[in-house]
Amino acid sequence: MPTAAKPRKVDRRRFLTDSARMAGGCAVAGTLLAYVTNDAKALPDQAIRPPGALPEDDFLAACIRCGLCVRDCPYDTLVLAELGVDGAATGTPYFTARNIPCEMCDDIPCVAACPTGALDKDLTVIDDARMGTAVLVDQENCLNFLGLRCDVCYRVCPVIDEAITLETMHNERSGHHAIFAPTVHADKCTGCGVCEKSCVLPESAIKVLPLRLARGEAAEHYRLGWEEQDAKGAPVVEGIIDLPDRLPGPGTDNLAAPGGFEPTYKLPGVSQ
Amino acid sequence: MSTKGKVHLPVGQEAREVKGWFGAHKYLVLRRISQTFFLFLFLMGPWFGLWWVQGNLAGSMTFGVLPLNDPMILLQGMFAGHWPETTALIGGLIVLVAYGLIGGRVYCSWVCPINPVTDTAHWLHDKLNLPKGWQPKRATRYWILGTVMAVSALTGTIAWEVINPVTMVHRGLVFGMGFVWALVIGIFFFDLLVARRGWCGHVCPVGAFYSLIGTKSLLRVSAVDRSACDDCMDCYAVCPENQVISPALKGKDGSTPLILSPDCTNCGRCIDVCAVDVFAFTHRFDTHVEAPKDAVSDTEPPNRHAA
Ligand code: SF4
Ligand code: SF4
Ligand code: SF4
Numbered sequence A: 001m002p003t004a005a006k007p008r009k010v011d012r013r014r015f016l017t018d019s020a021r022m023a024g025g026c027a028v029a030g031t032l033l034a035y036v037t038n039d040a041k042a043l044p045d046q047a048i049r050p051p052g053a054l055p056e057d058d059f060l061a062a063c064i065r066c067g068l069c070v071r072d073c074p075y076d077t078l079v080l081a082e083l084g085v086d087g088a089a090t091g092t093p094y095f096t097a098r099n100i101p102c103e104m105c106d107d108i109p110c111v112a113a114c115p116t117g118a119l120d121k122d123l124t125v126i127d128d129a130r131m132g133t134a135v136l137v138d139q140e141n142c143l144n145f146l147g148l149r150c151d152v153c154y155r156v157c158p159v160i161d162e163a164i165t166l167e168t169m170h171n172e173r174s175g176h177h178a179i180f181a182p183t184v185h186a187d188k189c190t191g192c193g194v195c196e197k198s199c200v201l202p203e204s205a206i207k208v209l210p211l212r213l214a215r216g217e218a219a220e221h222y223r224l225g226w227e228e229q230d231a232k233g234a235p236v237v238e239g240i241i242d243l244p245d246r247l248p249g250p251g252t253d254n255l256a257a258p259g260g261f262e263p264t265y266k267l268p269g270v271s272q
Numbered sequence B: 001m002s003t004k005g006k007v008h009l010p011v012g013q014e015a016r017e018v019k020g021w022f023g024a025h026k027y028l029v030l031r032r033i034s035q036t037f038f039l040f041l042f043l044m045g046p047w048f049g050l051w052w053v054q055g056n057l058a059g060s061m062t063f064g065v066l067p068l069n070d071p072m073i074l075l076q077g078m079f080a081g082h083w084p085e086t087t088a089l090i091g092g093l094i095v096l097v098a099y100g101l102i103g104g105r106v107y108c109s110w111v112c113p114i115n116p117v118t119d120t121a122h123w124l125h126d127k128l129n130l131p132k133g134w135q136p137k138r139a140t141r142y143w144i145l146g147t148v149m150a151v152s153a154l155t156g157t158i159a160w161e162v163i164n165p166v167t168m169v170h171r172g173l174v175f176g177m178g179f180v181w182a183l184v185i186g187i188f189f190f191d192l193l194v195a196r197r198g199w200c201g202h203v204c205p206v207g208a209f210y211s212l213i214g215t216k217s218l219l220r221v222s223a224v225d226r227s228a229c230d231d232c233m234d235c236y237a238v239c240p241e242n243q244v245i246s247p248a249l250k251g252k253d254g255s256t257p258l259i260l261s262p263d264c265t266n267c268g269r270c271i272d273v274c275a276v277d278v279f280a281f282t283h284r285f286d287t288h289v290e291a292p293k294d295a296v297s298d299t300e301p302p303n304r305h306a307a
């Protein structure tokens, strides 16, 4: 029945062109949306996610931006990013350590408040939080590195003597003093930012950075020989001949050693 | 005032004359109260320190026991690869069931903070007698909804939240605006100059999602007294989704008088604006139609009142 088939055919063609047009439009709009979402993924380095936050990629799939974590934070540490004002993805929670750091509540109310698991409920001990890690970014201005005893970042750390220690080293400048270098141990630092907040300088010399910026990573196959040996209680490789060490002493080609003699070779740039 | 169908009175004038201003705006006023109420619930915390309701429209906690979550956002999260915790799932389910019963797009007309903006744009659009402008197919929003889910899956993020004006405005009012006001102005002018009823009626995927939730909702508007209709067309003029009216109002004898399209927002404006009270809220199983009051009117509908 050609007469009946004709309008049907037109209908179908119309349907197909309409659908194609919609699909085309959606492809364009979708690409734009994907571009904007990808753009929104960039988290500024100084914006720190709350304790227990999933890795950023997973976090943006999980956080519904409800702000319940913000409401339950007793120190008003957390804020929701505002559109075009804060760099973090709109509506997501973060904090700026230099404004208000995380006080590391024992009961972690922010994690408890999160309905989605964007803040991981598996975090039950706040000391296990890894919001980032503190790095003493500016040794040239840090008062302790200048040889003074400021110590403030060390004193305020909630995980004092574990996350941050004072390591002594020789003060080359004065020649007879020690430098008490504030030294962060990333395996213990929670990234709470209390040290950054408390640094007495106008611009903090110690800053919490995201782990991806603050840390390197050893290759998976690297082994620290001395640790392996300690664990094994014996040399790691069997049957290694232990040659006698050549210690400086009488008979060495080293003028610095008592009884040494002048070496026959000349080291470039060294005047002995 | 008896020549309806021939002389066009301004939209709503007849209803105002017959029922009084309040009678002709009852549901509009109730809706504005409801919208203000839902916003106020969230503002009581930051304004007065009364933290009965915390959070925002994306997710909230009431009295520390009742979680409510936007199921559309949760669904995007799932597409993006995150299975939410139980609290959010329960919250999402409550919202799903509630709107499933009272009509999905009740969210649009009774809760959403963007609705007053687009309603105002439409009011001004009418006042200025502007052209309709771009009118994409009503199905566009479902395509956009699908695109949003696809982009969520592809980018691994809750995609619509980077531009969703609904949650952004609400979050903005409760937590801090940033540049969200620019978005509001954008939508206002989009509806005013680019596309009449453009945002809520054609584009917004949130509305599309809630439509889908409410396909089988209990609460429906019915053209119960459709035989009394005098073709003034005022309901078509005020209805934000006026394609939904005809099947119910102009249906043949024996067809359902219920407005069953999920696009209907249950806003009740058609009830307000009808001088002869054709429409009423009822449930979806109530297919009862009023018998014509006057047999003559059936043969000569336009001149019914002229006699
Ligand atoms: S641990 Fe306490 S201070 Fe830190 S972000 Fe959470 S609620 Fe706020
Ligand atoms: S409570 Fe969880 S889902 Fe809500 S804003 Fe905070 S991190 Fe996001
Ligand atoms: S961020 Fe600073 S204060 Fe906090 S744990 Fe690390 S070293 Fe301590």
Ligand code: SF4
Pocket (backbone or CB within 6 Å): B221, B238, B239, B240, B241, B242, B244, B245, B259, B263, B264, B265, B266, B267, B268, B269, B270, B271
């Ligand atoms: S049919 Fe009536 S209740 Fe439904 S959207 Fe239109 S005006 Fe509102």
